[in-house]
Amino acid sequence: MAGIIDFISLYWDTLLEIGILWVTYYMLFLILSGTMAEQVMKGIIIIVVIVAVTREINLVIINWILTKLLPLSVVAFFIIFQPELRRGLARLGRFGGNNGKKAAIGEISKATMVLSKKKVGGLIAIERKVGLRRYVESGVGIDAEVTSELINTIFVTSSPLHDGGIIISGDRIEAAACLFPLTQNTNIPKTVGTRHRAAIGLSEETDSIVIVVSEETGNISVAIGGRITRDLEPKNVSKFLEGILLPRHREKNISFNSPSFCLDNKEEL
Numbered sequence: 001m002a003g004i005i006d007f008i009s010l011y012w013d014t015l016l017e018i019g020i021l022w023v024t025y026y027m028l029f030l031i032l033s034g035t036m037a038e039q040v041m042k043g044i045i046i047i048v049v050i051v052a053v054t055r056e057i058n059l060v061i062i063n064w065i066l067t068k069l070l071p072l073s074v075v076a077f078f079i080i081f082q083p084e085l086r087r088g089l090a091r092l093g094r095f096g097g098n099n100g101k102k103a104a105i106g107e108i109s110k111a112t113m114v115l116s117k118k119k120v121g122g123l124i125a126i127e128r129k130v131g132l133r134r135y136v137e138s139g140v141g142i143d144a145e146v147t148s149e150l151i152n153t154i155f156v157t158s159s160p161l162h163d164g165g166i167i168i169s170g171d172r173i174e175a176a177a178c179l180f181p182l183t184q185n186t187n188i189p190k191t192v193g194t195r196h197r198a199a200i201g202l203s204e205e206t207d208s209i210v211i212v213v214s215e216e217t218g219n220i221s222v223a224i225g226g227r228i229t230r231d232l233e234p235k236n237v238s239k240f241l242e243g244i245l246l247p248r249h250r251e252k253n254i255s256f257n258s259p260s261f262c263l264d265n266k267e268e269l
């Protein structure tokens, strides 16, 4: 114990710097997750590591080239990805309060009930930590407040945006008509259609919650982490989403896979 205290008092400034750099990197990662910039940022980190290694083992020329390249690539990164950074910061800001989220959950649940009752097909992805930018870019940008009326309008079959899914980030509908990746899970029965496969696929690749309303039956299903729970009672959707998305409810340990929430499920894949 005394050794640890000695170490901290000796290197507190270095530890503080490492801490600040780590937090900054993590924040940037959160802001840019799901975008091309995330990949480029990982590339820059790899260059930093190579610079350190080449310095240690005295590869002078490679180290000289990389040392010159590094500052340039960091400046270029901020210039090229300025739109992604701006959008990411706005997204972080929106995650702040629970009130906005709660209102959005209410609107999503209301919309789901209407879609289910009218047997209108719907596919709704709710972004969590992992950014969905690459999927937003496959659709049509909307950037509007989440309202049940707007969601229902998007999915009516006469709407040009009804095919594909919508993506919700915080309390905004980011885009509609987005293409999600289809699951490759061979255990899923052949009878499961592409809307449900797209929901499962997106939930496998990201931590998003994906709600599906079946056009055929009006049944509501929710995919998380590659698992889909089918035939949720419409009146339970709001409670279900609050259990996952709002911290106060999370403390009570109500989660997607918790048995308390599977009571209404007739089938889980």
Ligand SMILES: Nc1ncnc2c1ncn2[C@@H]1O[C@H](COP(=O)(O)OP(=O)(O)OP(=O)(O)O)[C@@H](O)[C@H]1O
Binding pocket: 121, 122, 123, 162, 163, 164, 165, 178, 179, 180, 181, 182, 192, 193, 194, 195, 196, 197, 198, 213, 214, 215, 216, 217
């Ligand atoms: N990759 C995809 N990403 C987003 N949406 C998709 C994707 N593939 C299909 N869809 C949506 O699913 C619709 C087709 O649904 P399909 O009937 O094949 O699926 P399903 O799971 O049986 O759903 P339902 O029960 O509503 O019929 C398409 O019109 C489109 O809106």
